[in-house]
Amino acid sequence: MSPFFSQEVPLSWYLLLSAALFSLGVAGFLIKRNLITVFMSIELMLNGVNLSFVTFAHQWHAVKGQIFVFFVMMVAAAEAAVGLAIIIAVFRARATLAVDRIDLMKL
Amino acid sequence: MNGYLHLWLIPLLPFAGFLINGILGRRLPKWIVTTVALMAPLGSFLLVLLNALLAFTPKEFRYWNGPGPLPLMLSTIPWVETFGNWINTGILHVNFSFVLDQLSLVMLLVITGVGFLIHIYSVGYMSNDEGYARYFSYLNLFLFFMTVLVLAGNALLMFVGWEGVGLASYLLIGFYFEKKSAADAGKKAFIVNRIGDFGFLIGMFLLVSNFGTLTFSEIATKLGQDPGWNGGVVTVIALCLMLGAAGKSAQLPLYIWLPDAMEGPTPVSALIHAATMVTAGVYMVARTHVLFDHSPFALGVVAIVGAATAIFAATIALVQNDIKRVLAYSTISQLGYMFLACGVAAYSAAIFHLVTHAFFKALLFLAAGSVIHGMGGEQDLRKMGGLWKKLPVTFAVTTVGVLAIAGIYPFAGFFSKDAILYAVFLQETNGKILYSVGLLTALLTSFYMFRLWYLAFMGESRSPEVHPHESPWSMRGPLVILALLSICGGWIGIECFGAFLAPSVGSRFAEAGGWHIQIPYLPFAISLEFMLSVAAVLVALEGGLLADKFYRRKPSRPAQWAAALPTSYKLLVNKYFVDEVYGAIVVKPLLGISKFFLEWVVDVGILGGVAWLLAGIATFAGAILQRWQSGNIRSYAAWLAAGAAVVLMFILIPWTTFWPASMALIWKAVRH
Numbered sequence: 001m002s003p004f005f006s007q008e009v010p011l012s013w014y015l016l017l018s019a020a021l022f023s024l025g026v027a028g029f030l031i032k033r034n035l036i037t038v039f040m041s042i043e044l045m046l047n048g049v050n051l052s053f054v055t056f057a058h059q060w061h062a063v064k065g066q067i068f069v070f071f072v073m074m075v076a077a078a079e080a081a082v083g084l085a086i087i088i089a090v091f092r093a094r095a096t097l098a099v100d101r102i103d104l105m106k107l
Numbered sequence: 108m109n110g111y112l113h114l115w116l117i118p119l120l121p122f123a124g125f126l127i128n129g130i131l132g133r134r135l136p137k138w139i140v141t142t143v144a145l146m147a148p149l150g151s152f153l154l155v156l157l158n159a160l161l162a163f164t165p166k167e168f169r170y171w172n173g174p175g176p177l178p179l180m181l182s183t184i185p186w187v188e189t190f191g192n193w194i195n196t197g198i199l200h201v202n203f204s205f206v207l208d209q210l211s212l213v214m215l216l217v218i219t220g221v222g223f224l225i226h227i228y229s230v231g232y233m234s235n236d237e238g239y240a241r242y243f244s245y246l247n248l249f250l251f252f253m254t255v256l257v258l259a260g261n262a263l264l265m266f267v268g269w270e271g272v273g274l275a276s277y278l279l280i281g282f283y284f285e286k287k288s289a290a291d292a293g294k295k296a297f298i299v300n301r302i303g304d305f306g307f308l309i310g311m312f313l314l315v316s317n318f319g320t321l322t323f324s325e326i327a328t329k330l331g332q333d334p335g336w337n338g339g340v341v342t343v344i345a346l347c348l349m350l351g352a353a354g355k356s357a358q359l360p361l362y363i364w365l366p367d368a369m370e371g372p373t374p375v376s377a378l379i380h381a382a383t384m385v386t387a388g389v390y391m392v393a394r395t396h397v398l399f400d401h402s403p404f405a406l407g408v409v410a411i412v413g414a415a416t417a418i419f420a421a422t423i424a425l426v427q428n429d430i431k432r433v434l435a436y437s438t439i440s441q442l443g444y445m446f447l448a449c450g451v452a453a454y455s456a457a458i459f460h461l462v463t464h465a466f467f468k469a470l471l472f473l474a475a476g477s478v479i480h481g482m483g484g485e486q487d488l489r490k491m492g493g494l495w496k497k498l499p500v501t502f503a504v505t506t507v508g509v510l511a512i513a514g515i516y517p518f519a520g521f522f523s524k525d526a527i528l529y530a531v532f533l534q535e536t537n538g539k540i541l542y543s544v545g546l547l548t549a550l551l552t553s554f555y556m557f558r559l560w561y562l563a564f565m566g567e568s569r570s571p572e573v574h575p576h577e578s579p580w581s582m583r584g585p586l587v588i589l590a591l592l593s594i595c596g597g598w599i600g601i602e603c604f605g606a607f608l609a610p611s612v613g614s615r616f617a618e619a620g621g622w623h624i625q626i627p628y629l630p631f632a633i634s635l636e637f638m639l640s641v642a643a644v645l646v647a648l649e650g651g652l653l654a655d656k657f658y659r660r661k662p663s664r665p666a667q668w669a670a671a672l673p674t675s676y677k678l679l680v681n682k683y684f685v686d687e688v689y690g691a692i693v694v695k696p697l698l699g700i701s702k703f704f705l706e707w708v709v710d711v712g713i714l715g716g717v718a719w720l721l722a723g724i725a726t727f728a729g730a731i732l733q734r735w736q737s738g739n740i741r742s743y744a745a746w747l748a749a750g751a752a753v754v755l756m757f758i759l760i761p762w763t764t765f766w767p768a769s770m771a772l773i774w775k776a777v778r779h
Contacts, residue, residue: 024463026748103738 014055021048036095039080046076072107112158114188114205117215118254120150125246132240141230148226148250152219159212184208184610187260194263203518204260204770206323210611213458214257214390217465218383222250225378228473232374232480242282242372249275249319253383257390262311262321265391269307269355272384273300279379280371292367299364303354304386308685310347313340318476327397345398345405348391349412356388356442359416362687364438369431373476376431381438381472382465389445391462393454393612400452400613408535410450417443419683421551422424425558426669426679429459429486433559437512438468440548444527447545454531455605457599460523467511467520467597470589471750474505477582478563481575488559492570497575500565500583504590509560511593513553513647516640521647522597524549525640526605532639546646553650561658631730 021044028041050069056064091097124147132140162184185208194201207215226246231241252275256268273296281293314321317340318329330341352358357365368380379385392399392409399406417440423438441464448457479486481498495502509519514525528549532542577583657664669676678684733748 030745030748099740 004073011055011059015052018048018052018055021045021051033098035090035099035102038099039083039087043076045082046072110480112186112188112207112496114207114258115190115552117151117154117258120252121147121247121250121254123147125244125251126245126347128240129168129244132244137239140240140243142777144247145223145226145230145488147247148219148223151250151254152223153353154160155212155215155219158207159216159552190497198319199321201261201263201321202234203264204322205258206260207253207258208389209608210393210458211257211761213462213608215254215464216533218250218253218257221439221465221469221589222378225374225469225473228582229374230475231579232476233372238282245275245278245282246375246378249279249384254385256387260322260324262314262323262395265394266307266311269387270304272379273297273304273355276368276379276384279375280368282371282375288372289370292370296364296368299361300354303351306347306350306354306705310344313344313347317344323394326395330397330401342402342405345402345755346408348395349405349409352386352388352391353412355391356385356446357439358388358412358420358442358446358516362416363440365691366432366435366682369429369435373472373479374430376435377469377472377476380435381468385438385442385456386445386461386465389442389449389457392446392449393458396454396612399449399627406450406452408450410447410531410534410541412445413448413450414541415443416448417548418544418551421548421555423679423682424555425551426676428488430478430488430491430563431472433488433555434468434471434475437552437555439520440552441512444524444545444548447531447541448527451531452613453527453539455608456526456530456601458612459526459601459604460609463511463519463523463593466550466589467508467593469505470586470593471508471512473582473586474501474508477501477578477586480578482573485570485573488562491563491568492566492571492573493564495564498577500577500586504586504615505564505594507561507590509556512556513650514549514643515647516644517594517598519593519596522642525643526601528643529636532635536537546642547778549643550646550650553647554654557651557654558658561654566662605679644717731779
């Protein structure tokens, strides 16, 4: 192994990447109008969190973090299935995916 | 628990009946409602009867192998059963305790026995009523509270029963609550009774502060130990209790609720407003008689109130045309007799009259109910007449009742009224005056009862379009039994009855008697009692003859008299305008204060103002906060993110070092 590779990537890099991913997700969620994009932003947030989980699990040699990540991925998969189904249903009913126009519940 | 008699069963059986019929009555078939309603008082009555028989069974006839002392004998009376602690503080200890002694035994026999008969009667009387189950549940509730009242071993438990019978009375007076007059009468009874209860309560407070106990036996012991208890505070306590008794027993000046209470169903009038509940006041005075015995002044007040009520109500009864109102005023008058007896310390005579009165007045009310039932709801005496052919059984039993209340020998009323008048005559201070009032009342009583009898049953029918019919056997049966009791109820005699009650209420009649008067030219001495009896019977007959003259031989005479004495007649027909006077001096000012001060100032001004202010603040705040609820999902998400950011800031930034430093910086900047 070359010395270049033997040197570990510092913890803070991973965390910064994780925070950046999460912030991008939040920003996308707040800004984007398309429902599918909003949905993807949520996935992005989840993965940002996953990354920090894995990072800490590796850092502290604790397997709990990895297990959490599995849970999150599982829930995210289920959520993706349900969410995409809802999106398809909404599109069929309203012929639009603009978030601001799906406001039937608004007073 | 220190006994084997299980006295708690006596009130609890009617209570169970109340719960079953009150909760499930509307869904149960009618025969189950009837069975439950009748079994409850029957069970209580049999229990009481069993206890009474037990008390009188001599030792050698008993088979008792159980542990402990022999249950209930005349020698172990008063029999006390305690079921637990109610109030246990430093100065006051009150138990749930029941006392069975001669007094409560007699009362229980009357209440459950007459109560059971009236329950049977009600089955026929109320059979077509919508609120059949409701009626019986209230009636059972009444019996529960009444037995608690009578059995209670201390004033507080008695007060529970006292208020409870008031509640049952209220519910039953207002039984036909769709009718405004009935609902109003119920409220009137309740409110007037509150005034009396106020006296009872004050009396209890004074008992606690002066004797430190509410248990009747302990009060008696403490009074007996110290001969210094005379007059003073005892008088005040006795007068307060007297006020309570006057409210419950419809004495002057609190009698006004009883005539209106006739709005209830007639069996209720018979049970509650003639035979049992209204006698609770007399019972209470007899129960607390030691207090009255130690205060001659209070006794005098009781006697005068009783005599005044007796003659006052009797005069009103002379001209009433509603059959139930005549009986209501007659009840007030007879209760006055009982108070008169209490006022001369002849408690056993009062209780004796209470018992016979329960028989014949329940009989008269039930017979009146039978008449009303037969006449299709007609209560006006002027529209009756000639009913003796149509309602033979009712006619026969009413005759018995009238003879009994008039005091004709040998009916029950004669013995008890005679006992009272005799005891009153013997009182030293103003006995002769009170006796004359009592005798005059007896004359009036006889007159108005025979008047009722003539108007309702004799002569020709004054409303020929009505075809009266005799009541079913469920109603005639109790009438016949009560008639027999009204005949025989007095035969036990006051000597025997008084001797039996003596351990509970003192032995007035053991000492009295033996007065003989030698009349010139007569070879033998006549006892005073005999002479007074003859006088009473003569007066009663005279009343009957007068009524005969007025209402049979010369039917035009009442109208002539009314025309000749317009003022008196108007006064009597309008019941001395007492309701109007109370309305003017009590109700109207109270309503005025309520209207202007309580309603406009307190309710609308203060309470309403505060409510409006709070509502205004809420509306204003809502109008501002409403803007947050935009319905825009992304703005919610933004707030969520901002909130999360703030929380993170609080967690991550080391405030403990950062905060004081920044504050110091700000402080510096401000100072310079």
